[in-house]
Amino acid sequence: MLKFLPRRLLQLIPTLFLVSVLIFGLQQLLPGDPALVMAGEERDPAVLEQIRKQYHFDEPLPMQYLYWIKGVATGNLGESMRIKQPVAELVVAKLPVTVQLATMAMFFAVMIGIPAGILSAVKKDSAWDVGANVFALWGLSTPNFWLGIMLIFLFSVKLGWLPASGFVSPFDDWKQSLATTVMPAFVLGNAIAAVLMRHMRSAMLQAMGSDYVRTARAKGLVEKTVVLKHALRNALTPVITLGALEFGTLLSGAVLTEQVFSIPGFGKLIVDAVFNRDYAVVQGVVLVTATVYILLNLLADVMYVLVNPRLRD
Amino acid sequence: MSAVLAASTAPQRAEPTPGRRALRRLLRRRTAMFGLVVVVLMALLAVFAPWIAPFDPLATSFAMVRKAPSAAHWFGTDEVGRDLLARVIYGGRASLAAGVIAVSIAVGCGVPLGMLAGYAGGVVDAVISRITDAMLAIPFLILAIALAAFLGPSLGNAMIAIGVTATPIFVRLSRGQVLAVRAEDFVEAARAVGNPPLRILLRHILPNILPPVIVQATLAIAAAIIAEASLSFLGLGQQPPAPSWGSMLNSAQRFLTQAPWMAIFPGLAIFLTVLAFNLLGDGLRDALDPKS
Numbered sequence: 043m044l045k046f047l048p049r050r051l052l053q054l055i056p057t058l059f060l061v062s063v064l065i066f067g068l069q070q071l072l073p074g075d076p077a078l079v080m081a082g083e084e085r086d087p088a089v090l091e092q093i094r095k096q097y098h099f100d101e102p103l104p105m106q107y108l109y110w111i112k113g114v115a116t117g118n119l120g121e122s123m124r125i126k127q128p129v130a131e132l133v134v135a136k137l138p139v140t141v142q143l144a145t146m147a148m149f150f151a152v153m154i155g156i157p158a159g160i161l162s163a164v165k166k167d168s169a170w171d172v173g174a175n176v177f178a179l180w181g182l183s184t185p186n187f188w189l190g191i192m193l194i195f196l197f198s199v200k201l202g203w204l205p206a207s208g209f210v211s212p213f214d215d216w217k218q219s220l221a222t223t224v225m226p227a228f229v230l231g232n233a234i235a236a237v238l239m240r241h242m243r244s245a246m247l248q249a250m251g252s253d254y255v256r257t258a259r260a261k262g263l264v265e266k267t268v269v270l271k272h273a274l275r276n277a278l279t280p281v282i283t284l285g286a287l288e289f290g291t292l293l294s295g296a297v298l299t300e301q302v303f304s305i306p307g308f309g310k311l312i313v314d315a316v317f318n319r320d321y322a323v324v325q326g327v328v329l330v331t332a333t334v335y336i337l338l339n340l341l342a343d344v345m346y347v348l349v350n351p352r353l354r355d
Numbered sequence: 356m357s358a359v360l361a362a363s364t365a366p367q368r369a370e371p372t373p374g375r376r377a378l379r380r381l382l383r384r385r386t387a388m389f390g391l392v393v394v395v396l397m398a399l400l401a402v403f404a405p406w407i408a409p410f411d412p413l414a415t416s417f418a419m420v421r422k423a424p425s426a427a428h429w430f431g432t433d434e435v436g437r438d439l440l441a442r443v444i445y446g447g448r449a450s451l452a453a454g455v456i457a458v459s460i461a462v463g464c465g466v467p468l469g470m471l472a473g474y475a476g477g478v479v480d481a482v483i484s485r486i487t488d489a490m491l492a493i494p495f496l497i498l499a500i501a502l503a504a505f506l507g508p509s510l511g512n513a514m515i516a517i518g519v520t521a522t523p524i525f526v527r528l529s530r531g532q533v534l535a536v537r538a539e540d541f542v543e544a545a546r547a548v549g550n551p552p553l554r555i556l557l558r559h560i561l562p563n564i565l566p567p568v569i570v571q572a573t574l575a576i577a578a579a580i581i582a583e584a585s586l587s588f589l590g591l592g593q594q595p596p597a598p599s600w601g602s603m604l605n606s607a608q609r610f611l612t613q614a615p616w617m618a619i620f621p622g623l624a625i626f627l628t629v630l631a632f633n634l635l636g637d638g639l640r641d642a643l644d645p646k647s
Contacts (some may be wrong), residue, residue: 060489069581183630185581187588188622191608200610294496298585302608312497313589316504328501332493 047280049345054336061332062114065325072321080321091308093217119326124318129326135191139209139307142219143227144292151311152239156281158235159242161176163250164269172252174239181236186295190270190302196313197225212276226303230295234288245277254274293331308333377566380642387638401447410438412445412598421614431616434606442598443624449599453583453592454576455515461556462572465525468556470556470564472526473533484530485596487523494547499582503591508597510583513592517582520636521575528571531566532564541564566643573639584625600625 058248077093093099098106112122139318162174198206205222212219249255250273258272259265297309304310308327315323358398365584370377381387409429416436424431430439442593472483490498536542537560545559586592587601595602607617 057492058484060485061492064489064493065501068501073507090420105431175477179630179633183577183626183633185584185622185625185629188618188625190602191611191618192622194608195611195615195618199363199615215644220525245529262403290494294494297500298588301589312500316500316591321505324501327500328493328497329496335494 046347047270047344050340054102054340057336058333060177061336062111062329063107063334065329067108067319068325068328069219070103079319106320112316114329119329120317120322122320122323124320129323132323133308133327133330136306136308136311139211140296140309141294141306142212143223143230143296143299143305144289146223146227147230147234147292147295148161150228151234155235155238156242159239160246160269160274163243163246178236178239181232181239184232185248185298186229187232187298187302190211190226190299193225193229193303209303209307222303222305225297226305229302230292230299232294234285234291237288237291238281238285241281242277245280246273249273249277270281279346282349283342283346286338286345289338289342293335360530377642381638384638384641386634387642390631390634390638393627394635396594397447397628397631399449401451404444404448408438408441409443410441412437412441413596414438420609421617424616430620432612433603433617434610434614439603439620440519442603443600443620444598446598446603446621447624447628448570448585448595448598449510450601450625452579453510453517454632456514456578457517457579457583458519458572458575460515461521461575462568464518466523466529466564466568468522469526469529469531470533470560473530474537474552474556474560476478480530481518483526487526490523492636493528496582496585497579499586500589500591503586508594509592510587510593510597513583513586516586518569520582524571524575525568528567529564532567533560536563548584570636570640570643573636574633577636580625580629580632610646 069076076097077090077099080093080097081090098109099108110120117130121128125132127320158174158177163169165171193207197204205224207222209222210218234330252273254276255268256275258268263272293308296307297312299305300307300309301313302329308331312324312327312331315327316321401537403623416432417429419432421434422428422432422436428438428440430443433439433442468483472480493501499513499516499520502519503513506512506516542559544557545555550559583592584599584601584604587599590602590605590606593599593602603621604618607614607621610617
């Protein structure tokens with residue numbers, strides 16, 4: 043059933059290699075002497091020399107890459123220039139926050155997008171359909187940081203129901219944790235809900251027009267059974283794969299959402315690193331993000347085969 | 356009677372070109388037309404900003420700090436007394452320019468590379484495709500942020516960053532299209548009569564892959580405008596005091612309690628422009644798809 047897996051895993055190697063080359067290559071874009079840029083305000087020659095040594099700037103490029111990738115392979119993503127902390131530690135500390143946010147966002151996206159897509163396909167050309175399509179267009183065209191600001195204005199400034207920013211761990215106080223993450227998770231899930239709705243609608247329309255649905259109706263099954271048992275089960279398969287591609291949107295969106303709501307997660311880590319010119323952290327975080335994204339896509343491929351009986355042998 | 360008949364059959368005599376038929380289908384779609392009108396309107400506002408804007412977008416006034424919308428200042432004023440309407444109008448210049456230039460970079464690099472990969476095949480295809488895969492493996496905005504961070508914060512660098520990030524989408528699209536078209540009889544015929552590869556690519560293949568590229572480019576402009584606003588919101592795009600919708604939202608967030616209008620109007624401008632490009636792109640897809 044999963045015969046494609048070894049081949050698919052092998053294909054990951056060149057992709058991961060090229061991703062690492064790309065991310066390593068970013069530092070070639072820095073204008074002028076990279077050591078000078080990385081040092082920031084610091085002009086002490088001893089410090090500059092130390093940076094050159096640490097990043098092997100005195101050696102040819104391929105060697106620099108080898109030193110870097112050797113570190114990465116052993117879990118050493120470099121060290122933050124500002125906070126003097128290993129990048130790997132920072133990543134591990136911030137990851138759970140973003141994972142919580144992303145999970146809640148996916149929950150919102152699925153709970154809104156899937157039913158809306160089914161409804162608009164079943165009641166095609168009705169007011170429901172028009173409404174769902176308007177919602178999808180709105181979701182795709184609203185910048186999520188603006189939506190975040192508007193929600194803060196409504197629920198925090200005007201109504202005073204929810205905290206405007208900050209984060210509380212669910213292990214400390216789950217109620218407060220929920221209060222701090224419900225708005226950012228909704229913002230993050232909103233655009234994905236729109237995408238899921240569109241996929242669900244077209245997959246459902248295709249299924250509803252198929253022969254097996256006509257047969258099910260001809261057998262005299264009630265409409266509810268036809269829609270939920272026959273059409274939906276088949277229509278869900280492509281939506282799962284297409285939905286998994288939205289993990290990238292989720293990771294990208296987390297950067298802005300965490301910035302707007304001051305949530306100390308993965309996205310905030312990358313933005314703070316950019317502002318502090320902490321380039322090692324930027325590279326490390328981007329590398330981890332890309333790896334996570336690649337693995338999630340692999341997972342989606344595996345899921346697709348597992349839920350699709352036709353691909354089983 | 357015969358005059359009526361003649362009039363009704365007359366336009367059908369000349370066989371309309373595929374382009375004209377697509378245009379007619381596009382003009383019939385109300386949502387696409389709405390999108391087109393808004394896009395044209397926004398473009399006019401941006402181009403003629405100096406004549407349309409009621410105030411200088413950079414002129415500060417300490418007597419007019421954070422004033423609510425009024426007859427003189429329709430959108431209100433910001434934290435240093437600048438007119439928000441003028442700043443939204445001028446901000447459109449940054450957003451539209453970023454959208455169009457970034458997508459031009461992406462199309463200009465992506466389509467030739469994709470066509471080359473699709474037509475040449477072999478090692479060339481493998482190299483281009485693997486690099487494309489690697490770039491697509493990094494989430495869009497994260498790659499754009501990383502590029503902009505290393506290039507340095509400016510509107511120009513943000514455009515380059517977004518353009519480079521969007522390139523692999525066009526590589527993949529045009530490669531796939533070339534592979535589909537390459538096997539067609541008319542390409543085979545063009546090759547058989549001895550046309551050089553470049554001529555085949557430009558004269559016979561390019562026109563056939565253009566429709567999906569146009570659709571994707573329109574939708575990519577919408578994504579690029581959001582990306583520019585995002586980068587400017589983070590401080591990686593347009594630098595103050597020059598106005599852009601994203602950076603206006605950044606300062607607006609700090610004054611949300613006292614001056615919510617500072618956040619409402621730039622956001623609405625982004626929303627409306629992006630919506631318009633999305634509607635136009637959807638309309639173009641329906642109009643250019645011969646299967647529909």
